[in-house]
Amino acid sequence: MSHHRPWPWPRIQAHRGGGALAPENTLAAIRRGCAMGFRAIEIDARLTSDEVPVVIHDRTLERTTDGKGAVAQTTSAAIARLDAGSWFAPEYRGEHVPTLAGTIAFCRSQGIWINLEIKRAAGQIARIGEVVARTAAQGYGDLLRPGGDRAESVVAQAPLLSSFGREALLAARQAAPDLPRGLLVDDVPENFAAELDQLGCVSLHTDHETLTRDKARAVKDAGYWLFCYTVDDPARAREIFAWGVDALCTDRIDLIGAGFA
Numbered sequence: 611m612s613h614h615r616p617w618p619w620p621r622i623q624a625h626r627g628g629g630a631l632a633p634e635n636t637l638a639a640i641r642r643g644c645a646m647g648f649r650a651i652e653i654d655a656r657l658t659s660d661e662v663p664v665v666i667h668d669r670t671l672e673r674t675t676d677g678k679g680a681v682a683q684t685t686s687a688a689i690a691r692l693d694a695g696s697w698f699a700p701e702y703r704g705e706h707v708p709t710l711a712g713t714i715a716f717c718r719s720q721g722i723w724i725n726l727e728i729k730r731a732a733g734q735i736a737r738i739g740e741v742v743a744r745t746a747a748q749g750y751g752d753l754l755r756p757g758g759d760r761a762e763s764v765v766a767q768a769p770l771l772s773s774f775g776r777e778a779l780l781a782a783r784q785a786a787p788d789l790p791r792g793l794l795v796d797d798v799p800e801n802f803a804a805e806l807d808q809l810g811c812v813s814l815h816t817d818h819e820t821l822t823r824d825k826a827r828a829v830k831d832a833g834y835w836l837f838c839y840t841v842d843d844p845a846r847a848r849e850i851f852a853w854g855v856d857a858l859c860t861d862r863i864d865l866i867g868a869g870f871a
């Protein structure tokens with residue numbers, strides 16, 4: 611899906627909802643970014659044991675909640691009871707792990723755009739792509755139009771799905787063919803154009819630390835959007851934007867503001 615089109619979404623996105631300023635992947639984080647002028651976020655989605663998509667980064671609950679064990683082996687009812695705020699600071703006590711559907715509803719009410727990362731978990735790899743994409747498509751059902759996964763006809767308010775998982779991206783394409791997709795990588799692969807084409811992706815999302823001017827130029831010359839994670843240094847952000855990078859996410863929403871680029 612090579613296209614040479616201008617990036618249609620916000621160029622600066624708050625990583626995990628509110629960057630490093632609030633408990634990640636919570637509505638409190640999104641509110642924090644929103645209060646600072648952000649109208650674009652990157653968030654992470656996983657499936658509970660009963661296949662409810664929830665917004666959480668890690669495979670397990672320990673780091674960002676008061677629960678234990680794998681998200682994929684915990685019911686949505688049990689996850690809904692967890693505290694996802696206290697680990698960060700006492701004033702966030704009682705913050706919940708949000709459902710993806712609830713997060714989408716909240717973001718739509720606030721005019722916040724979502725870069726929705728589909729995380730992988732053993733045994734759920736294709737299923738998570740399918741369920742997350744279907745949930746996203748339902749959340750934006752009134753806006754989506756046929757072929758909205760193509761760069762020339764994306765709906766600017768609807769999310770971009772992203773994943774390191776090729777299988778998850780293919781399942782997402784099958785379940786929600788009208789939502790655009792981006793492939794996440796640690797480094798720009800030699801055969802990126804063939805991979806993006808095969809997966810029907812409009813963008814490549816790479817770690818900025820492995821990006822060089824030449825790699826950025828190759829992706830842009832091939833006609834794909836180029837996104838970088840996770841850029842916390844304003845000088846580095848300026849540098850990669852000068853190389854043609856279209857957008858980035860940051861934890862330092864205090865240093866790289868919504869109007870930075």
Ligand code: G3P
Nearest residue numbers: 652654667727772794839
């Ligand atoms: O979506 C880009 C970035 O979020 C990937 O890294 O581990 O923070 O989800 P991670």
Ligand code: MG
Nearest residue numbers: 652653654727
């Ligand atoms: Mg992520």
